Amino acid sequence: MTRIVHLNGQWLPETEARISIFDRGFLFADAIYEVTAVIGGKLVDYAAHAARLKRSLHEIGLGLPCAEEQMLALHREIVVRNDLKEGLIYLQISRGAEDRDFIYHDGLAPTFVMFTQARNVLGNPRIERGLKVVTAPDRRWSRRDIKTTQLLYPSLVKTAAHGQGADDVFLVEDGLITEASGANVHIIDRSGTLITRALSQAILPGITRASVLEIARAGGIPVEERGFSVAEAQAAAECFLSSATSFVMPVVEIDGQPISDGAPGPLTRRLRALYLEDRLAAAI
Structure with missing residues (x-):
């Protein structure tokens, strides 16, 4: 089954998701990520992961790209859309895209990506x-x-x-x-x-x-x-x-x-x- 990913407010097949070559996450690793485990279709330790995400974003001068309640809803929706019973949800937020320069500018539209990985996290040999x-x-x-x-x-x-x-x-x-x-x-x-x-x-x-x-x-x-x-x-x-x-x-x-x-x-x-x-x- 082709995974459904979330990219900047859209749900897309993974083969159709595209990010600018000028994205600062690609050019400078100017991005934050988080990973949350899913077992039985439920999120493990989600509140703590969400809090750390906010802290990491703050440390590099970024904010959440959506409300906290919406972030939780997106995690739950990506589980449903991919019928994820056990595995991981990866989330990445970059500063956004602009012409290459070490100095970044305020007001960029962040790039927000979520995707899943089905994995046997409980039964790892x-x-x-x-x-x-x-x-x-x-x-x-x-x-x-x-x-x-x-x-x-x-x-x-x-x-x-x-x-x-x-x-x-x-x-x-x-x-x-x-x-x-x-x-x-x-x-x-x-x-x-x-x-x-x-x-x-x-x-x-x-x-x-x-x-x-x-x-x-x-x-x-x-x-x-x-x-x-x-x-x-x-x-x-x-x-x-x-x-x-x-x-x-x-x-x-x-x-x-x-x-x-x-x-x-x-x-x-x-x-x-x-x-x-x-x-x-x-x-x-």
């Missing part, structure tokens, strides 16, 4: 075996707290990681892990404490990250927000990623060194189950 990751220097720009479409470096290093037989890459700056290519990183130490990097401009404020920490604290799991090194992660009892596309995903190897016994850990499995139970019950 990597959940059972866990991920193998390698490390690379973090050479992204310094405002990683803004969810922009500037994803070239993560794309390059993740592709290189796949070439080495790994599933993903951990980015390292000043001796500490910042993020994976598109997810927050967490470890569980030998005492059972969940450790994750504190929020700052160095990492994205992950929606799933926030939900996992909330659920962990509610479940009596100690949480510590601080940086940690590759060596500490390798020596941890467990390691996992969190993101809207994979929820809670175990990591079992870093740079060829197994974590603990090289299998997804029990606390990671518990957190994934608790997260899904809690967020699916609240999906809209």
Whole structure:
């Protein structure tokens, strides 16, 4: 089935959607994006994703292209139009199109795009075996707290990681892990404490990250927000990623060194189950 996408107020078959070659999202990556998971035809953690979208837009001087209520309605409509039972909704908003110049001008009409990806997000086989990751220097720009479409470096290093037989890459700056290519990183130490990097401009404020920490604290799991090194992660009892596309995903190897016994850990499995139970019950 041909996907139906949303482009600047129109519903179109994906083959008919067109954007100007002068769009600043294309020329300068001058754009923000968000991604929301869909399970059972319902939106997971939508309110938090919508709030982060507004914040990211504000940080680059843009506003929502429509009212908040309409944004929610569009998410629900794209699910229906594509009969999406399970998968993802991607949304991108660029500053708009004008002749190429580093200096942009006020009053441009933003380009607003939405599309879906049907995907088995619950039954990903990597959940059972866990991920193998390698490390690379973090050479992204310094405002990683803004969810922009500037994803070239993560794309390059993740592709290189796949070439080495790994599933993903951990980015390292000043001796500490910042993020994976598109997810927050967490470890569980030998005492059972969940450790994750504190929020700052160095990492994205992950929606799933926030939900996992909330659920962990509610479940009596100690949480510590601080940086940690590759060596500490390798020596941890467990390691996992969190993101809207994979929820809670175990990591079992870093740079060829197994974590603990090289299998997804029990606390990671518990957190994934608790997260899904809690967020699916609240999906809209």
